[in-house]
Amino acid sequence: MSEDVRRMLGENVRRLRLVSGISQAKLAERMGVDRAYISGLEKGERNPTVVTVWHLSKALGVAMREFFDDKSRKVK
């Protein structure tokens, strides 16, 4: 289901953000977006565009593909 995509993305955003050790507010500031949006994103309630994912990748210093690796998936 496509809801899974949003959830997976949100988990990856949170994971990568925590790895870089910054708050939602700091991430939002780096991206130039609202902090409330990051909150919804990480909870899988948002369906961002690829440009937004690109902003995320720049702000967190990771490749865009990092956001699409399903860490929860056991096989394949």
Add this chain to the structure above:
Amino acid sequence: MSEDVRRMLGENVRRLRLVSGISQAKLAERMGVDRAYISGLEKGERNPTVVTVWHLSKALGVAMREFFDDKSRKVK
């Protein structure tokens, strides 16, 4: 620039679609969207959401990350 993301994505969609040997119309049919949308996508004029990319990955039978590999980039 973020325009580059749209262009890169469009190029990857076209590349992966041609690899699988189908027309824009066929891809659109598989995704359940209008053919005109695929046209705009491949030309880098659209900024799709991650759910749309997910539909693309299902229709073309590839992983989502495939759409974010920058084939035109020489180094790094």
Add this chain to the structure above:
DNA sequence: TTGTGACTCATAGTCCGTA
């Protein structure tokens, strides 16, 4: 087979507050 402009409707994303 693909590109394009004009279009409607849904939602991305903001800004305010409260907890």
Add this chain to the structure above:
DNA sequence: TTACGGACTATGAGTCACA
């Protein structure tokens, strides 16, 4: 520090007729 909600504006989704 984060979640949540309402009201708002900008922009993406998705279609169509025509070239």
